Amino acid sequence: MSNDVDNSRRKFIAAGVAGTAGLVLAPGVTLLDMANARPAGEAASSTKRWGMLIDSTKCATGCNDCVTACGKENGVASTGHPETDPQWIRKIELKEVKSGKSHSLPMMCQHCAEPPCVDVCPTGASFKRADGIVLVDRHICIGCRYCMMACPYKARSFVHEEHDDQNPDVPRGKGCVESCTLCVHRVDKDMEPACVEACSAGNHGAMLFGDLNDANSEISKRIATYATTQVRADLALNTGVRYQGI
Amino acid sequence: MINPAKRRSVLGWLAAALSALLLAGVMPATADDEHGAHSGHKLIAKGDKCVRDEDYMRRNHMKILMHQRDETMRKGIRGSQDSLKNCIECHVNPKTNSVASSKEDFCMGCHSYAAVKLDCFECHSSKPKAPAVGMNPIVTPEQKSEGNDKQSSLSGKMRWQMQAKQASLNMGEGVK
Amino acid sequence: MSNDVFRKSKDGAFYFVLGVIGLVVLAGLGAAFYMEHYGHVVTGMTNQIVWGLPHVFAIFLIVAASGVLNVASIGSVFGKPVYKARGPLAGLLAIAMLAGGLMVLMLDLGRSDRLIIAMTYLNLKSVFALNVFLYTVFFTVVALYLWTMLDRKMHAYSKYVGFAAFIWRLALTTGTGAIFGFLVARQAYGTALLAPMFIIMSFSFGLAVFMIVQAVMYSWNDRVLDEVILHRLKNLLATFVAAVLYFTVVYHMTNLYFAKQTAFEHFILIDGGVYTNLFWFGQILLGTLAPLAILFHPGLSKRNGWIVTASMLVILGAFAQLYVLLIGGQAFPLSIFPSMVESSSFFDGQIHTYSPSLPEFLLGMGGIAAAALITAIAAKVLNFMPDDKHHTVSH
Numbered sequence: 160m161s162n163d164v165d166n167s168r169r170k171f172i173a174a175g176v177a178g179t180a181g182l183v184l185a186p187g188v189t190l191l192d193m194a195n196a197r198p199a200g201e202a203a204s205s206t207k208r209w210g211m212l213i214d215s216t217k218c219a220t221g222c223n224d225c226v227t228a229c230g231k232e233n234g235v236a237s238t239g240h241p242e243t244d245p246q247w248i249r250k251i252e253l254k255e256v257k258s259g260k261s262h263s264l265p266m267m268c269q270h271c272a273e274p275p276c277v278d279v280c281p282t283g284a285s286f287k288r289a290d291g292i293v294l295v296d297r298h299i300c301i302g303c304r305y306c307m308m309a310c311p312y313k314a315r316s317f318v319h320e321e322h323d324d325q326n327p328d329v330p331r332g333k334g335c336v337e338s339c340t341l342c343v344h345r346v347d348k349d350m351e352p353a354c355v356e357a358c359s360a361g362n363h364g365a366m367l368f369g370d371l372n373d374a375n376s377e378i379s380k381r382i383a384t385y386a387t388t389q390v391r392a393d394l395a396l397n398t399g400v401r402y403q404g405i
Numbered sequence: 406m407i408n409p410a411k412r413r414s415v416l417g418w419l420a421a422a423l424s425a426l427l428l429a430g431v432m433p434a435t436a437d438d439e440h441g442a443h444s445g446h447k448l449i450a451k452g453d454k455c456v457r458d459e460d461y462m463r464r465n466h467m468k469i470l471m472h473q474r475d476e477t478m479r480k481g482i483r484g485s486q487d488s489l490k491n492c493i494e495c496h497v498n499p500k501t502n503s504v505a506s507s508k509e510d511f512c513m514g515c516h517s518y519a520a521v522k523l524d525c526f527e528c529h530s531s532k533p534k535a536p537a538v539g540m541n542p543i544v545t546p547e548q549k550s551e552g553n554d555k556q557s558s559l560s561g562k563m564r565w566q567m568q569a570k571q572a573s574l575n576m577g578e579g580v581k
Numbered sequence: 582m583s584n585d586v587f588r589k590s591k592d593g594a595f596y597f598v599l600g601v602i603g604l605v606v607l608a609g610l611g612a613a614f615y616m617e618h619y620g621h622v623v624t625g626m627t628n629q630i631v632w633g634l635p636h637v638f639a640i641f642l643i644v645a646a647s648g649v650l651n652v653a654s655i656g657s658v659f660g661k662p663v664y665k666a667r668g669p670l671a672g673l674l675a676i677a678m679l680a681g682g683l684m685v686l687m688l689d690l691g692r693s694d695r696l697i698i699a700m701t702y703l704n705l706k707s708v709f710a711l712n713v714f715l716y717t718v719f720f721t722v723v724a725l726y727l728w729t730m731l732d733r734k735m736h737a738y739s740k741y742v743g744f745a746a747f748i749w750r751l752a753l754t755t756g757t758g759a760i761f762g763f764l765v766a767r768q769a770y771g772t773a774l775l776a777p778m779f780i781i782m783s784f785s786f787g788l789a790v791f792m793i794v795q796a797v798m799y800s801w802n803d804r805v806l807d808e809v810i811l812h813r814l815k816n817l818l819a820t821f822v823a824a825v826l827y828f829t830v831v832y833h834m835t836n837l838y839f840a841k842q843t844a845f846e847h848f849i850l851i852d853g854g855v856y857t858n859l860f861w862f863g864q865i866l867l868g869t870l871a872p873l874a875i876l877f878h879p880g881l882s883k884r885n886g887w888i889v890t891a892s893m894l895v896i897l898g899a900f901a902q903l904y905v906l907l908i909g910g911q912a913f914p915l916s917i918f919p920s921m922v923e924s925s926s927f928f929d930g931q932i933h934t935y936s937p938s939l940p941e942f943l944l945g946m947g948g949i950a951a952a953a954l955i956t957a958i959a960a961k962v963l964n965f966m967p968d969d970k971h972h973t974v975s976h
Contacts, residue, residue, distance in 0.1 A: 197481075199482070199483065199484045199485075200482060200485075201482070202476075202480035202481060202482055203480055203481035240622060241926065241928075242627035242628065242629065242928070242934075243621070243622050243627050243628060244628075245628065246628075246926070246927045249925050249926055249927045249929075250925060250926070251917070251918075251923055251924070251925045251929055252923070252924045252925065253918055253921045253922065253923055254921060254922040255920070255921055255922075256920060256921065256922060262921075266917070266925070266929075275764075275765055275766060277704075278706050278707065278763075279707050279708065279709060279763070279764075280704050280707055280709075281699065281703065281704060281707045281709035281710040281713065282698055282699060282702040282703070282704060282710070283702055283703075283704040283707075284702075286479070288479070288480075288481060289480070290481070294478070296478050296479070297528050298474060298478065299695070299698050299702050300691070300692065301690050301691065301692050301693075301695045301698060301699050302690045302691015302692045302693075303690055303691070303699075303709065304631040304632060304691070305707075305709050305760075307628070307631040308631060308632065308764055308766070308767065308770075308911075309764055309765070309766055310766055311765065311766035311915060311917065312915075312917055313628075313915050313917065313927065313929065316628045317621065317628060317631060317691060318620070318691070319620050319621045319622040319626075319627075319628075320619075320620045320622045321527075321620060325528065325529065325530040326530065327490055327493070327529075327530040327532065327533065327534045328490075328534075330528040330529040330530070331528055332527040332528035333527065333620045333691070334527075334617075334620065334621075334690075334691030334692040335528070335691055335692065336691070343481065344483070347481045347483050348483070390917060390918065391917065394765055394766075405918075
């Protein structure tokens with residue numbers, strides 16, 4: 160009962176805020192469900208679990224919009240050393256052995272609920288935030304790369320070279336391990352990850368970001384309605400990134 | 406038997422690593438206890454008052470930064486006045502657009518004088534974000550990547566700063 | 582305190598050898614500094630092969646360090662006098678090799694300047710962190726053990742401390758094996774078999790190192806090791822080598838039985854290029870069958886030189902085995918989407934290449950040299966020469 164009241168109130172506030180925001184916002188700039196916004200001084204909480212749903216049927220071979228946007232947002236650029244250059248997100252092309260059916264999809268940190276990288280990290284630098292985002296605390300990362308050995312998705316990269324062109328919001332440097340942060344600096348400001356924004360901006364609609372804990376979020380509804388998969392579901396890591404169409 | 410020059414360079418390297426640890430707050434910083442020694446160094450691009458009084462900052466800025474670092478990293482509490490980004494906003498050297506690119510810059514000015522190794526900027530940008538005042542919220546992707554301003558929503562940003570101010574007032578003397 | 586280990590007449594030669602070893606240590610430190618300064622881009626390691634040659638050296642040293650202590654354990658725990666006489670040298674080698682191995686591991690870190698963080702921020706769920714604890718206590722326990730063996734007044738405690746050291750070394754090698762055993766992602770690892778396998782590997786590698794060091798010390802002092810003692814040690818080594826072979830067979834047979842693992846086994850055993858060659862020619866032929874043939878040969882197994890050769894072959898095989906396990910295990914790509922062919926700009930679905938670089942090799946050699954340096958200096962100032970009062974045939 161009180162939940163219903165809460166929900167209706169939330170919707171009402173959401174409508175109000177969205178209306179006001181709509182007046183202020185420029186066209187094309189979308190804000191995430193502002194009613195759920197977290198006040199600035201408050202810590203991320205486990206009432207939320209951020210996740211992503213990727214529809215591989217809408218993801219085109221050759222389209223790299225998400226990868227490009229991630230690179231720009233996070234300052235991850237090629238140095239001409241493909242084997243040592245970090246990749247936070249990459250496009251994987253898949254082909255079924257027998258039928259030859261192909262898929263194209265972005266692969267990045269799956270933000271597991273039971274992340275192996277966090278288990279193995281000797282210093283606790285690899286950690287999962289209360290809202291499910293898996294991060295590397297570079298202040299205490301010693302660069303042992305054990306997390307890279309442990310990750311089943313090859314989601315992590317070691318920074319092999321010095322960098323001095325960091326985005327002020329995204330510190331990164333030589334000698335530490337890094338991976339997709341789900342654009343945590345944007346999520347903390349009620350924005351979507353850069354890859355998702357770019358996918359929508361390109362009218363591909365293959366990526367959806369949202370709160371897996373909120374039954375009324377678009378992502379939860381889609382997961383409740385359609386058949387979705389977790390990559391390497393056999394490992395039971397309970398990934399925050401889900402796929403549709405593979 | 407052992408090449409002294411080589412040994413010295415290795416020792417120097419170890420010493421540098423050790424001083425980085427000092428900075429990280431493993432031990433109380435002693436380098437600036439000779440206070441007043443370098444107090445003439447002021448480089449303030451904007452604002453007339455620091456987040457704490459100068460004397461306190463000179464001794465304890467690393468503690469404040471360390472505290473805020475964990476708050477932001479671990480809990481996602483952003484926008485505090487104690488953030489490194491906020492320090493850079495005010496203390497940037499207009500000539501170099503940095504706080505640590507040369508000995509003229511705010512951070513390096515003291516740190517090179519006190520011979521305390523600073524490794525914040527091996528990962529963090531020492532440059533401020535592009536000026537936010539009067540910013541046009543309509544940002545093209547190209548401008549975004551060059552301008553370094555990743556907040557594409559003005560209203561979001563304003564709301565953010567309001568909240569941040571309140572939050573930092575609450576946290577005010579949290580570090581001591 | 583007897584100083585006959587390195588007699589005065591050979592002082593010049595001793596310091597020369599010490600100088601050469603010292604230079605290798607310096608080269609290793611220089612290599613680490615170079616890697617630290619430019620970043621790991623100057624090494625052969627990549628985002629595909631994240632652990633490289635330094636880790637092969639480090640793990641060899643750590644595994645052999647715990648294994649070499651076995652010689653002392655057989656003396657103290659199981660009361661065999663032949664081994665008791667060798668206890669102090671075994672303890673010294675254990676400490677020296679563990680120090681060398683940890684030096685390599687530590688200097689390869691992306692941020693080796695954060696050693697203090699590695700020791701003060703411990704995630705107790707991490708096997709790595711557990712190992713930091715295991716190593717630290719190992720140093721302490723073995724140091725105490727040495728004290729009880731070297732100090733006549735402390736002899737009474739030797740048995741108990743020796744027992745503690747024996748238990749702890751088993752825990753330590755279990756921990757080293759578990760570093761790989763607890764990795765769920767990669768097909769080469771993720772099996773509990775690796776823990777006992779690492780223990781038996783440590784027995785073999787450790788004893789081989791011990792036999793070589795012992796031979797060097799005897800020959801330096803113009804002494805001859807009693808044939809009976811040599812016979813016992815070489816039989817023990819042969820048993821350990823055969824046991825490692827047994828575990829290797831079980832490991833690969835298990836994998837071959839699981840359909841999901843056959844592609845990986847095919848890679849290692851048949852078409853893995855350098856890894857296949859290292860496995861068959863390095864580990865099996867040179868590292869296992871050849872030493873077994875020597876150690877069981879009626880004539881050769883009585884000759885000191887041949888036994889040292891066999892020990893060296895065991896160590897060669899050890900490096901081949903660790904290289905195949907570590908690098909070969911990473912060279913085979915992750916199966917992110919089983920039953921599908923993967924391709925990407927991040928080398929998904931393809932065999933990863935690795936060419937070890939000079940700095941990595943120098944760092945690894947630096948670790949071995951550091952262990953040798955500690956051993957040589959300690960043997961110069963204290964008496965670590967095995968003292969077989971009742972067994973020696975010559976003086």
